Every structure is written in C-alpha cells, then in structure tokens.
Amino acid sequence: MQNLPGDVMDRLQGPAASIAIRDLTVSYNRVPAVHHLSGDFPPGSLTAIVGPNGAGKSTLLNAIAGVLKPDEGTISISGLAPREIAYLPQRANIDQTFPISVLDAISLGLWRETGILGSTSSDGRSRMIAALARLGLTSLGQRPIGSLSVGQFQRVLFARLLLQDAALVLLDEPFAGLDTPTTTDLMHLIGDWNGHGRTVVAVLHDLGQVRKMFPRTLLLSRDCTAWGATPLVLTPDNLAAAGYPPEPWPAERQRAGAVQ
Amino acid sequence: MIIYHSIVEPFLAYGFMRRALIASLALSLGCGPIGVLLVLRRMSLMGDAMSHAILPGAAIAFLVAGLSLPAMSLGGLVAGLCVALLAGLVSRTTQLKEDASLAGFYLTSLALGVLIVSARGSNVDLLHVLFGTILSVDGPSLALVAAISSLTLLTLAVIWRPLIAECFDPGFLRAVGGGGSVYHIVFLALVVLNLVAGFQSLGTLMAVGMMMLPAAAARLWARDIWSMIVVAVLIAFGSGLLGLLASYNFNTASGPSIILTAGLAYLGSIVLGSNGGLVPRYFPKPHYHTLPQEPAQ
Numbered sequence: 001m002q003n004l005p006g007d008v009m010d011r012l013q014g015p016a017a018s019i020a021i022r023d024l025t026v027s028y029n030r031v032p033a034v035h036h037l038s039g040d041f042p043p044g045s046l047t048a049i050v051g052p053n054g055a056g057k058s059t060l061l062n063a064i065a066g067v068l069k070p071d072e073g074t075i076s077i078s079g080l081a082p083r084e085i086a087y088l089p090q091r092a093n094i095d096q097t098f099p100i101s102v103l104d105a106i107s108l109g110l111w112r113e114t115g116i117l118g119s120t121s122s123d124g125r126s127r128m129i130a131a132l133a134r135l136g137l138t139s140l141g142q143r144p145i146g147s148l149s150v151g152q153f154q155r156v157l158f159a160r161l162l163l164q165d166a167a168l169v170l171l172d173e174p175f176a177g178l179d180t181p182t183t184t185d186l187m188h189l190i191g192d193w194n195g196h197g198r199t200v201v202a203v204l205h206d207l208g209q210v211r212k213m214f215p216r217t218l219l220l221s222r223d224c225t226a227w228g229a230t231p232l233v234l235t236p237d238n239l240a241a242a243g244y245p246p247e248p249w250p251a252e253r254q255r256a257g258a259v260q
Numbered sequence: 261m262i263i264y265h266s267i268v269e270p271f272l273a274y275g276f277m278r279r280a281l282i283a284s285l286a287l288s289l290g291c292g293p294i295g296v297l298l299v300l301r302r303m304s305l306m307g308d309a310m311s312h313a314i315l316p317g318a319a320i321a322f323l324v325a326g327l328s329l330p331a332m333s334l335g336g337l338v339a340g341l342c343v344a345l346l347a348g349l350v351s352r353t354t355q356l357k358e359d360a361s362l363a364g365f366y367l368t369s370l371a372l373g374v375l376i377v378s379a380r381g382s383n384v385d386l387l388h389v390l391f392g393t394i395l396s397v398d399g400p401s402l403a404l405v406a407a408i409s410s411l412t413l414l415t416l417a418v419i420w421r422p423l424i425a426e427c428f429d430p431g432f433l434r435a436v437g438g439g440g441s442v443y444h445i446v447f448l449a450l451v452v453l454n455l456v457a458g459f460q461s462l463g464t465l466m467a468v469g470m471m472m473l474p475a476a477a478a479r480l481w482a483r484d485i486w487s488m489i490v491v492a493v494l495i496a497f498g499s500g501l502l503g504l505l506a507s508y509n510f511n512t513a514s515g516p517s518i519i520l521t522a523g524l525a526y527l528g529s530i531v532l533g534s535n536g537g538l539v540p541r542y543f544p545k546p547h548y549h550t551l552p553q554e555p556a557q
Contacts, residue, residue: 065435087435094429098300099484108425111436116422144483164436 016043017079017168017199019064024073026056026063032222033059036073039218039227041201043079046194048210048230049203051220052243057203058090060220061170064201079167084112086166088157090173090203096146102156103141106131109163124163131159136185151182158186169193171202175209187213207234270508276395277504283397283405283461284500284518287470290409290454292493293416295475296485297447301427304472306362310448311455311468313343313366315373318464323380329401333456336464340452343369348445393461395507395514401460408457412450419443424485462515469519470496477526480533495525 019041026034034056041047049057062068064075065087077085107114109131110124120128132138135155140148145156154174161169171190175183191213194200204210210217210230217233219225221242226233270277298307317339318332325331343365350365351358397405416423422443425433451471458467478491503518510517531538 067431067434085435089431093431095300095427098428099482099488100424100428101484105428108429108432108436111425111433114421117418160432 015079015167016197017077017084018043018045019168019199019201020074020076020078022074022076024060024063024075025071026059026068027071028059032056032071034063034220035222037220037224038073039224041199041216044194044197044199045216046190046200046214047202047216047218048214049201049218049220050205050207050210050234051225054222055220055242056222057220058172061087061172061201061203062089065170077168084166085168085170086161086164087170088161088172088174090176096153099144099146101141102132102137102143102145102148103128105145105156106160106163109160112164127163128159131162134162134189135159151178154178154182154186158189162189167198169198169200171200173203173205175204175206183209207239210234266509267505270505276397277508279397279399279402280395280461280504280514281501283402284470284504285497286402286406286409287454287458287461287467288474288493288496288500290412290457291467291471292474292478292496293489294412294450294454295471295473295496296478296488296492297423297427298451298472299475299479300485300488304476305359306448307451307455307468307471309362309366310340310344310451311464312370312373314340314369314452314455314459315464316369316376317342317373318459319373319376323376329404329460333404333459336456336459337452339369339373340455341449344448344452345445348441348448352441393463393514397461405457405461408453412454415446415450419446423447462518466515466519469522470499473519473522473526474499477522477529477533480529480535480537483535495522499525 021040022038024034024037025032033054037060049060051057059068063070064077065085067087106128107120107124110120110128113124114120129138129141132141135158137152137155137159140152145153148156158174169190174186174190178186187209190200190202202214204214211234214230216228217230218227219233219238219242225242226235226238271281295307298304314336317335317337319335321328321331321335343362347358347362347365350356350361354361356364422433426443454471455464455467458470461467462470474492474495475488477495478488482488482491499522500518503521504514506512506521507514507517529537532540534540
C-alpha cells in the first residue's frame with residue numbers, strides 16, 4: 001500500500017451518521033426477506049452483517065440505501081441526506097465493455113460536487129489522482145475499464161467510493177472473488193474510513209475476517225439472531241440458531257481462537 | 261476532366277445536389293452521436309423500432325395536409341414520442357421489460373400506419389413516406405434538418421454526463437440521486453427527432469440506417485466514446501457524399517445509395533476494424549516482450 005497523500009481522506013466534517021432500524025420488514029411478493037428487525041448502527045461504528053444465504057443481508061443494505069421500500073417499520077438515518085450514502089452493491093450492474101477510462105469512471109464519485117454540468121475542479125482532480133494512488137492504480141488512469149482484471153476493477157470501484165467522501169459507507173460482499181493482497185488493501189481502506197469517523201456497514205461471509213476486523217456484528221437469518229459486539233454475537237449457539245453448520249471448519253476455528 | 265465531371269460538377273451545377281449534400285452533413289452530425297449512444301446502450305434495434313413507430317403519425321399528417329414536410333414531421337414526432345413514452349411507462353409499471361413493451365407498441369403503430377396509408381393513398385405515396393427523396397430537399401426542410409441537428413448537439417452537451425453515467429452504471433446514478441429516467445426519456449425524444457430529420461431525405465425506414473450503420477462501424481475502430489462519435493460522423497458524411505455521387509453518376513435511387521455506401525463502410529469495418537475486426541483478431545501482431553509505457557496522467 002502506498003503512503004497516503006493527506007488529502008485523500010480527511011477526517012469527516014460534521015456529525016457521524018447513525019442508523020436506527022425499528023420493526024423493519026422488507027418482502028418480495030409478500031415473502032419477507034427481513035422480518036421485524038430492530039436495532040442501531042451507532043455513529044462511527046464498523047459493523048459486519050453475516051448470515052446464511054437468503055438471510056436478507058443484501059435486502060437490508062438495499063433498504064438502508066433507499067433502493068427498496070420497507071413494507072413495515074422505519075429506517076431513520078441521522079446526520080446525512082440519502083445521496084450522501086456511498087453504496088457498493090454486490091453485483092453492480094456495470095457494463096464493463098463500456099469504452100470509458102479508469103479516471104473517467106472514478107470521476108463519477110465526484111457527482112455531488114460536479115452535478116450534471118459542473119466541471120471537475122483542480123481540487124477534485126488532485127483528489128482523483130490521490131485516490132488512484134491510494135488504491136495502487138496510478139499507472140492505470142488512462143486504461144479502458146474493460147482491460148482491467150477483477151481485482152483491479154474492484155479497486156476502481158473503491159476509488160470511486162473514496163471520492164464520494166460519504167459519511168455512511170455500505171458494502172455488499174466487497175471481497176467476493178478477490179485475492180488476499182487486494183482484500184488486505186481494501187480492508188485497510190475500510191479501517192481508515194472508520195478511523196476517520198465514517199459509519200461503515202459491510203455484508204461479509206468470511207467469519208474469520210469479521211472476528212479480526214469488525215468490532216460489531218449483526219447476525220441475520222431473516223429475523224435478527226444477534227446484534228452487538230462481535231465476540232458476543234458470533235458464538236456457536238448463535239451461529240447454530242442462524243442456521244450455520246454446527247462445526248466450523250478447522251481453519252475457521254483456528255482464526256477464531258486466535259482472536260478470542 | 262472526367263473526375264471533375266463526375267465528382268465536382270454535380271454539386272456546382274445543381275442546387276438540389278448541394279442541398280442534399282448539406283442535408284446529409286447535418287444528418288451525420290445529429291445521427292452520429294445518437295447512433296453511438298444507441299450502440300453503447302445496447303439499443304441498436306431501438307432506432308429501427310422507432311422508425312416504424314413514427315409511420316402512423318406521418319401517414320395521418322399526409323392524409324390531412326398532403327405531402328407537407330412540417331406536418332408529416334410533426335405527426336411522426338408525436339407518434340414516435342407516444343410509442344417511446346408508452347413503452348417506457350409500461351416497462352416501469354408492469355412485468356414487461358422495455359424491449360418487449362416497445363416491440364408490442366411499435367408493431368401496433370406500424371400496422372396502424374400501413375392501414376391508414378393503404379386505405380387512402382396509393383402505393384407511390386407509401387413508397388415516398390417509407391423511402392424519402394433526398395434530392396427533393398428544399399430550403400425549409402434543410403432548415404428543419406439543420407435545426408434538429410443543432411438541437412440534438414446542444415441537448416447532448418447538457419445531458420452528456422448523466423447519459424454516460426446511466427449507460428455505464430445505472431445503479432450508481434440512482435444512488436447519488438442523479439435521476440435516470442428523465443435523461444432516458446430526453447434521449448428517446450432525441451432519437452425520434454433525428455429519425456424525423458432523416459424523414460424527408462431518406463424516408464422512415466432508411467433514416468435509421470444513417471444512425472446505426474456508421475455507429476456500428478465506428479465501434480470497430482475507436483476505443484473511446486469521443487473518437488467513436490468522430491468516426492461515426494465521418495463515415496455518415498462520407499456515405500452521404502459518395503452515395504449522392506453514385507446516385508448521380510449511375511442514376512440510382514439516392515436514399516438507398518447512401519445507406520448502401522454506409523453498409524459497405526460497415527462491412528469493411530467488420531473485416532479491417534482495428535478494434536476487434538476480423539483481420540486484427542485472427543491475424544494478430546506478435547505480442548510485446550516488454551510492457552508498453554502507460555501514458556502519463
């Protein structure tokens with residue numbers, strides 16, 4: 001990881017974002033994917049959402065991001081406007097053959113400043129260069145996005161998130177299909193976001209990663225199984241209750257043991 | 261001398277040839293970028309559908325006002341916008357995707373148009389509406405085509421960024437509150453407008469050729485959007501020029517001559533195109549042994 005130019009990520013100005021969820025139900029064709037969920041993501045917290053397939057993890061993120069409308073209950077987000085959320089969906093519906101360069105692609109992250117017609121300020125431009133440097137993409141700025149590898153492309157999406165400079169960051173399986181060095185780099189970036197006062201919520205499936213890096217966890221299985229400090233949430237009993245297989249894999253247990 | 265006779269003289273001697281040439285320049289400038297955006301949005305067949313959809317509007321105007329360009333253009337515009345908006349509305353409110361709802365509406369619209377024309381007009385009229393006559397472009401219709409091109413370029417300049425963003429990553433634009441459907445509808449209106457512009461000169465069916473053939477050919481040469489648009493406009497105007505000359509020298513119908521020339525450019529691009537054409541793909545140059553220098557920021 002390169003040395004960070006100071007201006008890439010400033011400490012968050014203003015209050016940190018918090019999310020209060022009260023009796024939230026979100027359903028598809030009357031089948032609830034998230035069922036009567038209540039709880040809080042405190043300001044400046046770093047929370048992982050884990051749970052088996054179909055537990056409603058992505059649905060919850062979509063509802064927080066405002067993409068899905070709740071059937072019942074409320075999501076109140078304090079401290080920011082809806083468009084101040086930086087959201088990375090799981091399978092972003094992105095046309096990777098689109099003839100656009102890496103720099104142009106990440107410049108969309110400045111949308112709140114440039115809007116439809118505004119031009120990129122010199123400050124915006126230097127932040128773009130700094131964001132590329134932060135993600136190790138400096139030499140790839142002019143490359144068409146179609147020529148990037150999976151890992152490079154995920155770094156581009158993170159550079160765009162970085163430029164969005166939002167108080168609330170929502171990530172859905174941000175490390176799916178990535179190698180260890182890239183995961184480590186991106187994990188550091190998430191840590192920095194959090195360290196600078198941003199509230200981060202990430203859907204993850206690697207429990208070892210969650211135990212190591214995320215202080216808080218929401219264990220979801222349509223209903224909320226447990227929500228709070230990670231060591232108290234990811235207990236064998238809770239995991240079994242959420243529908244995880246009773247015995248974790250040896251590697252999982254080893255990593256878990258190292259933390260607890 | 262023979263070159264002068266067959267290439268320069270037609271434009272010097274005949275006003276209708278000059279107007280036809282200017283009309284094809286104006287059409288190229290408007291249709292080039294629109295076609296490129298349609299190709300990039302994977303809506304290449306959209307132009308085709310819309311060109312059929314504008315028929316009933318033009319036909320009704322033809323019945324009411326005779327062979328009047330402003331009336332027929334207006335009728336075509338109204339019919340095209342109705343179909344585009346209805347299709348967009350249906351795809352957002354029902355289970356149908358946009359391509360299916362558009363297919364439903366444009367086929368209905370086309371049948372209605374053919375019914376109207378065949379009930380009242382003769383086959384010659386139908387041919388005129390379908391295939392146009394660029395050589396009959398007069399001052400006012402030239403002004404209309406030029407105005408539509410200018411409007412197209414100005415509008416594109418304003419909505420360029422959201423259009424590109426919506427093309428590339430629609431979810432992101434919605435997430436940052438940039439809208440999306442508004443620009444989509446404005447863009448569809450531009451598609452219809454440009455088809456109407458090509459109406460008098462090329463006819464409803466041929467106009468879409470001026471839009472899609474150069475754009476599809478340009479995709480095989482250019483690697484970024486700007487150069488794609490430049491290549492598309494050049495191919496479109498080149499086809500207009502060469503097609504007009506072919507039409508003059510060999511006494512062929514002007515509209516199809518222009519579109520066929522564009523079609524030749526398209527075929528040539530498929531074979532030779534430097535960005536994924538047949539020859540570069542199947543007879544590749546040897547690979548580099550040291551990585552080429554990335555350009556500086």
